[in-house]
Amino acid sequence: MNKPDPTEFEHVRSWVFDLDNTLYPHDADLFSQIDVLMTTYVSEFLRLSREDARKLQKDLYRDHGTTLRGLMDLYNVDPDDFLQKVHDIDYSWLKPNPALGEAIRSLPGRKFIFTNGNRSHAEKAAAQLGILDQFEDIFDIVAAGLIPKPAKESYEAFVALHGIAGPDAVMFEDLARNLAIPKQLGMKTVLIVPQNLEETYSEVWERDLGREDEVDYVTDDLTLFLQTINSR
Incomplete structure (x- = not known):
């Protein structure tokens, strides 16, 4: 885990968040x-x-x-x-997170959810967390033309739709491979990992070996990470 330097985020005006295992923790098990x-x-x-x-x-x-x-x-x-x-699931498994909502609200600029799930799922999950109102838009798998991350086309559609300049943006993700294209676009990249790196997280099909160059920061506490940025 590495603590963010708030001065390195002073230029950021577009804050892009994955949903599953990013805006809510992996141990929520949703x-x-x-x-x-x-x-x-x-x-x-x-x-x-x-x-x-x-x-x-x-x-x-x-x-x-x-x-x-x-x-x-x-x-x-x-x-x-x-x-x-x-996506016909029980969202009550998620605990509201007012501290995360306040941390996102305090970030300067625009905030987005960019997910391989669908909009309904993202809206329900974010609403249960109490953070839905903090986001300008949700870019889901349908908006991406059913082309999922990490395909380059998905990111290109997202940045074109919202007029995002890579050097002025940061992306938060739980899969390092999904940060490769954002890094190429000039974005800051933050990898969200589970607290204590639970063994179940390391199933072979989820591993991202050799992806270190695509990740600027790693954290197991998104709320604290954002609070540290806001401390500037």
Whole structure:
């Protein structure tokens, strides 16, 4: 973990946040609900055992960026049906985080959520956290033309839509590979990791080996990180 130097963020006017395991912590375990529903969807759609569906789900995630993109590319799945069903979850698992909301509110400039999930999911999660009103817009997988991060096209669509200049922006993400293009665009990059780096986080299909050059900062406490920036 490295403590931010507030002076290095004085120029930032666009603050871009991933959603899952970034704006809420990994230990909230919300994504585990989505993960189970994805396995169920793959199993039912392709008539596979849950074990085979689970393996395929992770293979698609690894090879195509998201399970949905893989299902679309290889099996012509209906993306609207998939997104609706896998996000039918219980958001009460998330605890409101007024300190995070205040830290985001105090940042100078514009704030965005940029997620591979859909807008409804992002709105419900952010509302449960009590931070939804702090964001100018949510750029979701539909707005990205169903092309997920880390594809360059997704970022290009986002910055073009909102007129964002890379050198004036910072991106917060829980996956280092999703920071490669932001780094190329001149953004500051911040990797969010779980507190104590839980063993479950290090499943092979989630590892980002050799990505150190794409990450400027690493933190396991987003709220404290933002509070430190605001202390200037």
